[in-house]
Amino acid sequence: MLFFSYFKDLVGREVTVELKNDLAIRGTLHSVDQYLNIKLENTRVVDQDKYPHMLSVRNCFIRGSVVRYVQLPPEGVDVELLHDATRREARGG
Amino acid sequence: MSDGPGLESLVDQTISVITNDGRNIVGILKGFDQATNIILDESHERVYSTKEGVQQLVLGLYIIRGDNISVVGELDEDLDSNLDLKNLRAHPLKPVIH
Numbered sequence: 001m002l003f004f005s006y007f008k009d010l011v012g013r014e015v016t017v018e019l020k021n022d023l024a025i026r027g028t029l030h031s032v033d034q035y036l037n038i039k040l041e042n043t044r045v046v047d048q049d050k051y052p053h054m055l056s057v058r059n060c061f062i063r064g065s066v067v068r069y070v071q072l073p074p075e076g077v078d079v080e081l082l083h084d085a086t087r088r089e090a091r092g093g
Numbered sequence: 094m095s096d097g098p099g100l101e102s103l104v105d106q107t108i109s110v111i112t113n114d115g116r117n118i119v120g121i122l123k124g125f126d127q128a129t130n131i132i133l134d135e136s137h138e139r140v141y142s143t144k145e146g147v148q149q150l151v152l153g154l155y156i157i158r159g160d161n162i163s164v165v166g167e168l169d170e171d172l173d174s175n176l177d178l179k180n181l182r183a184h185p186l187k188p189v190i191h
Contacts, residue, residue: 019163020189021115033098037129043166052183053117053141056173057109057166061100063129066113066163066189 002089006082007032007070016046016071017062023051025060036064100125103167108133110157111164115186117141119168120155129159139178141185147178163189 007029016026017038024047027040041059045051054060096102103122110118110131120136133155140148 020191021111021113021163021187023111023164023186025164031098037098039098050183051186052181053111053139053186054109054164054166056169056176058169058172060164060166061103062164063159063162065160065191 002085003036004032004034006085007036007038010072010076013073013076015040015073017067018069018071019062020066020068023053025054025062027060030059033064036067038062038064038067038070100129100131100165103165107168107170107173109166109168110162111166111186112157113161113163113189115188117186118152118155118157120152122165126159129162129165130156131159131162131165132156141181141183143182143184145182147181149178 011029011031013029015029016024018024023045025040025043025045027043030039030041032038039061043058043060045054100122106122108122117139118133118136119139120133122131123134124132136152136155138150138152140150
C-alpha cells in the first residue's frame, strides 16, 4: 500500500518509466492502481530512433508487472516522509 | 485518456498493444478485465524488421491474456496516418525478461 500511496502523490509529475524490455517511456503520470499499473499522458519514447514502435501513441497504460524502474523528479521525493512511512509500515501499522 | 486507472476510457478506441514477447498488435478495444486480459477486434500485427518496412498481418478478433501484455497505448489516428510504415525500419522489440 505504501508505494501505491506514494505514486498517487506523484500524479501530475513528469516521470520516465523503464520497462523490462529496455523501452523507456517519458510522460506525465496520470494515474496508478493497486497493481502499480501506470497511465502516462503526453508520452514519448526516450530513444525514438531505436524504438519507433510507439510513434503514434501519446497516452498509454503500462502494466505494473513489466516496470523495471520509475525515474522520479528530484523534488518529488520527500526523504523524511518516506523514512517515517517505511518505519511505520515495518512496525505493522 | 481521462478517468482513473484501468482501460475504461479506451473501449471502442483503436489501441496499440505491446506484448511481452515484443509483438505489436493494433486493434479496437472491445473488452478487458482486472487481469488486463483484453479483447481486440479488427486487429492486425505490425511486424518490424531492419530488412524491409513494417509488415501488417491481419489477425481479426483476438483475445490477449493479461500476463502477456506490456503496454496498451491509445493510437492517435492523425499521427498514425502520417506514419510511413512502408519505409519504417527498426529492430523488433526485445522480449520482457522478468
